[in-house]
Amino acid sequence: MNLEALKKGPIAWMARHGIAPNLLMLALLIGGLLTSLTIKKELLPEFTEDVVSVRVVYPGATPSEMEQGVVLPIENELSELSGIDGVTANIQEGYASIYLEIEAGENVQQMYQDVLQSVNRISTFPVQMEQPIVSVVARTHNLMDIALHGSLDPFAMKRLAEKIKEKLLTSPSITQVDLKGAPAEEIHVELDSQTLEKHQLSLNQVAQVISANAIEQGAGTVKTQSGDILVTLNDRQYWADDFAALPLLTDENGVVLTLGDVASVKEGFEDSPNIVTLNGGQSVSIAVYRAGDQTPPAVADSIYAMWDELEAMLPPEMSLTVINDRAQYYNDRLGLLIKNAVIGLLLVFILLGVFLEYRLAFWVTMGIPTSFLGAMLFLPAFDVSINMISMFAFIISLGIVVDDAIIAGENIYENLDKGMSRIDAAIFGAKEVSVPLTYAILTNIVAFMPLFFLPGGMGKAMMVIPAVVVTCFAISWVEALFILPAHISHLKKKPDSKLGSKLDAIQLKVDTWLRRTIHNRYRPVLDKSLANPGITLSLAIAFSMVIFAFPISGRMGFSFFPVLEGESAVLEMEMPQNASLPQMIRARDQAEQALKTIITPIENEHGPFLLSTTSEISSTSLEVSAKLIPG
Numbered sequence: 001m002n003l004e005a006l007k008k009g010p011i012a013w014m015a016r017h018g019i020a021p022n023l024l025m026l027a028l029l030i031g032g033l034l035t036s037l038t039i040k041k042e043l044l045p046e047f048t049e050d051v052v053s054v055r056v057v058y059p060g061a062t063p064s065e066m067e068q069g070v071v072l073p074i075e076n077e078l079s080e081l082s083g084i085d086g087v088t089a090n091i092q093e094g095y096a097s098i099y100l101e102i103e104a105g106e107n108v109q110q111m112y113q114d115v116l117q118s119v120n121r122i123s124t125f126p127v128q129m130e131q132p133i134v135s136v137v138a139r140t141h142n143l144m145d146i147a148l149h150g151s152l153d154p155f156a157m158k159r160l161a162e163k164i165k166e167k168l169l170t171s172p173s174i175t176q177v178d179l180k181g182a183p184a185e186e187i188h189v190e191l192d193s194q195t196l197e198k199h200q201l202s203l204n205q206v207a208q209v210i211s212a213n214a215i216e217q218g219a220g221t222v223k224t225q226s227g228d229i230l231v232t233l234n235d236r237q238y239w240a241d242d243f244a245a246l247p248l249l250t251d252e253n254g255v256v257l258t259l260g261d262v263a264s265v266k267e268g269f270e271d272s273p274n275i276v277t278l279n280g281g282q283s284v285s286i287a288v289y290r291a292g293d294q295t296p297p298a299v300a301d302s303i304y305a306m307w308d309e310l311e312a313m314l315p316p317e318m319s320l321t322v323i324n325d326r327a328q329y330y331n332d333r334l335g336l337l338i339k340n341a342v343i344g345l346l347l348v349f350i351l352l353g354v355f356l357e358y359r360l361a362f363w364v365t366m367g368i369p370t371s372f373l374g375a376m377l378f379l380p381a382f383d384v385s386i387n388m389i390s391m392f393a394f395i396i397s398l399g400i401v402v403d404d405a406i407i408a409g410e411n412i413y414e415n416l417d418k419g420m421s422r423i424d425a426a427i428f429g430a431k432e433v434s435v436p437l438t439y440a441i442l443t444n445i446v447a448f449m450p451l452f453f454l455p456g457g458m459g460k461a462m463m464v465i466p467a468v469v470v471t472c473f474a475i476s477w478v479e480a481l482f483i484l485p486a487h488i489s490h491l492k493k494k495p496d497s498k499l500g501s502k503l504d505a506i507q508l509k510v511d512t513w514l515r516r517t518i519h520n521r522y523r524p525v526l527d528k529s530l531a532n533p534g535i536t537l538s539l540a541i542a543f544s545m546v547i548f549a550f551p552i553s554g555r556m557g558f559s560f561f562p563v564l565e566g567e568s569a570v571l572e573m574e575m576p577q578n579a580s581l582p583q584m585i586r587a588r589d590q591a592e593q594a595l596k597t598i599i600t601p602i603e604n605e606h607g608p609f610l611l612s613t614t615s616e617i618s619s620t621s622l623e624v625s626a627k628l629i630p631g
Contacts, residue, residue, distance in 0.1 A: 011434065014482045015427045021486035025370060028475065032373025039376065040385035041295040043326050044141045045464055049457040050102040051137040052115050058129040059094050063577055066096045069126050074098055077118045083111055092577055092619055099137070104455050112136050139457060142178070142287040143299050144325050147276075147614065149283035150318035155267070158182040160318065161284040164310055168286070173294055173302040180285040180616070181276030187243050190264040199257060201248060209246055209259065240267045275585070275617040278321065280592060285323070285616070300327035323614055323627065333391045340398055344368060348402055354510050356413045358503045363487040367405035367479045368398070374475035375468060382467040389461060393468035400444060401472050404480035407433055407440075412488050426489035430481050441477045445470050571595075573622040584617045591615070591624045599626070 014021050056070050071089050075098070078084065083106040088099045102111050116134045125132075148161050158179075165177045191206065244260030251257075259265060276285045290299050310320055345365050352361035372394060384390055412429030420428065448466040453459070529536045550556055571591055575584060592613060603609045611627045 009431070011430050011481055011485060012427045015423065015430065015485040015489045017486065018490060021483045025366075025479070025483050028370050028374035028377060028479075032376040035380065036373070036376045036386070038293075039380060040293065041330075042141075042290055042385050042387045043143055043296050043330055044387050045385065045389060045461050046138070046140055047457070047460040048108065049137045049139060049460070050104070050106075050108055050455075051457075052100045052102065052108070052112050053135055053137050054098040054100070054115065054119055055133045055135075056096045056098075056129060057094065058096070058126060060128070061094050061126070063091045063093060065126075066091045066094070069124075070129065071096050071098060073122050073124055074119060074132075077122055078115060081111075081114055081118060083114075095619075108136055139461075140289065141326070143290050143296055143327055144288045144303060145323040146286040146288070146303075147278045147283045147321045147323050147612075148286060148318065149278040149281050149321065150315075151281075152315070152318055154282065155185075157282065157284055157318075158185070160314070161286060163313060164286060164320075167306065167310060167313065168288065168303065171302040171306065173298045174288060175294070176289040176291045178287045178289070180287060181274060181282075182284045183274065186268055187240055188264075188266050188268045189243070189259070191262065195262045199249065199262060201262065206248065206259070206263070209248055210243065240265045274619070275581075275588075275615075277588070277615045278323075279613050283614075285614075296327040296330040300325060321612065323612065330388065333388050337391050337394055337398075340395055341368060341372070344398055344402060348406070352406070352409070353503065354507060355514065356410065357507060359491050360409050360413055360488060363484055364402070364405040364409040367476060367484065368402050370479045370483070371397070371401040371472050371476040374479075375471040378471050379468065382471075384464050384467050387464070389464045390468050393465040394472070396465070397469050397472040401476035404437055404441065404476045405484055407437055408480040408484055409488070412485065422491060423489040426485035430485040434481055437480060438477065441473050445473055567628055569626045569628070571622075571624040573624075575620040575622065577620055579620045581617075584620065584622060588615050588617060588622055588624065591622070595624065595626055 054074060056066075056074075058066055058070055061069070071091060075087060075089070078087070078100065083103050084100050085103040086101040088101075090097045090099075100111075100115060102108055112134065119132050119134055146164075148157065148164065150157070152160065161179050161182055165179060168174050168177050189206075189210065191203065196202065196206070244258060244263075244265040246259045247256045248259055248262065249257040276283050288299060288303060290296055307320075314320065345368055348368070349358075349361050349365045352358075352364055375394075375397075379385075379390070408430050411433045412426050415425035415429045415432075416422065418425075448469045451459075451462050451466040454462050573587060573591070575587065592615060595613060599610050608629055611629045614625045614627070616623045616625075
């Protein structure tokens with residue numbers, strides 16, 4: 001490359017131009033900073049999977065009836081649809097769920113519409129079956145689990161949990177809260193056949209009276225000059241005493257026979273196989289979610305800010321306990337990213353400042369924030385948020401993006417050392433490494449590209465990594481070849497300040513020592529190695545054999561993933577589909593007792609070890625989680 005070529009090309013134009021590189025850098029820094037304030041922040045990416053579900057409720061039906069009358073007709077109807085890769089059915093007593101895995105490349109929303117229309121065309125469903133629910137499976141993650149536990153009766157505990165839920169929703173930072181282990185309330189009416197025969201009543205007559213008073217009934221429309229007025233008979237009953245007072249018959253003497261005279265009417269819960277316990281006692285789990293533009297730290301801070309108010313709502317026999325605070329994981333990952341970035345900035349600045357030049361080191365170091373904030377500017381275009389996975393991708397990129405600026409900066413410094421002017425050294429040095437630098441970045445990009453094409457839900461979650469990494473690499477390439485040379489070319493030959501002169505003096509001493517070491521120590525060893533290639537190769541092979549023999553001998557352990565100390569131990573159990581609720585409770589009690597048998601000797605020897613035990617029964621699935629004391 002001759003000096004005449006320095007006057008041509010975008011690198012030369014940017015290096016000679018004093019304003020454009022600064023404007024580009026400011027656009028990346030300020031734009032990325034503003035975007036970082038508004039970009040969505042969440043624990044993990046939320047996405048819809050390539051799965052369509054069909055859920056059906058058929059009260060009182062056996063698994064065999066569910067299969068013959070519900071599942072098989074749906075599967076037969078859907079077999080005519082193209083684009084379905086697989087079908088999985090889960091059948092329980094009175095309930096069935098069918099999951100349809102959509103083939104890669106198919107439009108999930110169009111498949112959802114096709115499945116919905118196909119299911120609605122089926123006319124052979126049992127009359128008592130409820131309307132099937134068709135939906136696209138979405139992956140959401142709750143941010144915090146709070147357990148409400150104590151000795152209150154189930155009704156009082158549920159109502160207290162609902163009050164706490166309403167209190168949480170008063171915070172502007174919280175918009176979604178769900179309750180687990182609090183089944184829906186029902187009015188239970190138990191009839192005796194002999195009593196009905198005595199009063200010449202049938203089940204249908206009683207059912208009609210109950211149905212007529214369990215819903216609000218429309219009474220038509222009144223047309224007026226100012227508009228139509230809808231009329232509703234608001235005679236709906238809500239409580240057991242109200243239903244017990246419903247009249248069934250009136251004899252000729254005016255004596256009224258009420259529902260309470262022929263039946264036992266009481267308030268209760270629906271027959272739900274979902275039970276949540278904490279440390280063996282009944283509890284209700286309160287799950288708090290992040291939604292919209294809310295951030296995990298803001299949601300968690302809002303909960304802790306009103307914690308005293310929540311505890312003030314509790315009677316003496318009740319308590320609130322935070323079981324899982326996943327916002328802490330988010331804060332830890334963010335802290336790790338910031339810590340590594342600061343350490344990287346300091347290391348690059350100090351080492352380059354000592355061995356090259358502190359002003360050059362400063363502009364090389366600026367490549368890290370420029371690449372990260374510049375990438376932040378473009379992440380919304382990829383529908384990428386700040387989450388645990390994207391922060392992990394930034395940590396991966398941290399050690400690579402600075403290499404581009406170091407390569408370009410070191411080559412520019414070498415040309416300065418040869419006596420070139422700063423402008424010529426900047427242009428020549430950047431152009432000299434532009435091709436290998438470009439191929440190096442493309443190689444790194446290609447290494448991460450396969451993650452873009454992973455199928456299914458895993459692919460939708462993992463595509464965040466290549467989106468972040470590729471964007472950081474592209475911005476670092478722009479910074480190293482078009483922004484960094486411009487800044488170096490406009491530096492003064494000597495610093496104006498006393499501090500700058502002292503730093504230059506220190507760098508000169510280090511540079512002199514380094515050159516002397518290279519000339520007196522390294523160069524003689526290199527000459528002897530080149531003069532005796534056989535001995536050099538033999539020593540290299542010998543060292544390699546020793547290095548590889550050490551782990552092979554068993555002195556060094558090996559595992560595909562490191563064994564990390566966890567904060568909890570989880571037992572998951574799947575019982576047969578016909579398992580009853582008492583069997584599930586018995587299995588839970590056995591699991592908790594086995595856990596106590598294991599933990600008790602450890603606590604007797606080392607002190608408190610177990611923080612809490614949470615159990616959740618969901619249909620025929622059982623999960624027992626033991627949370628350990630940190631540290």
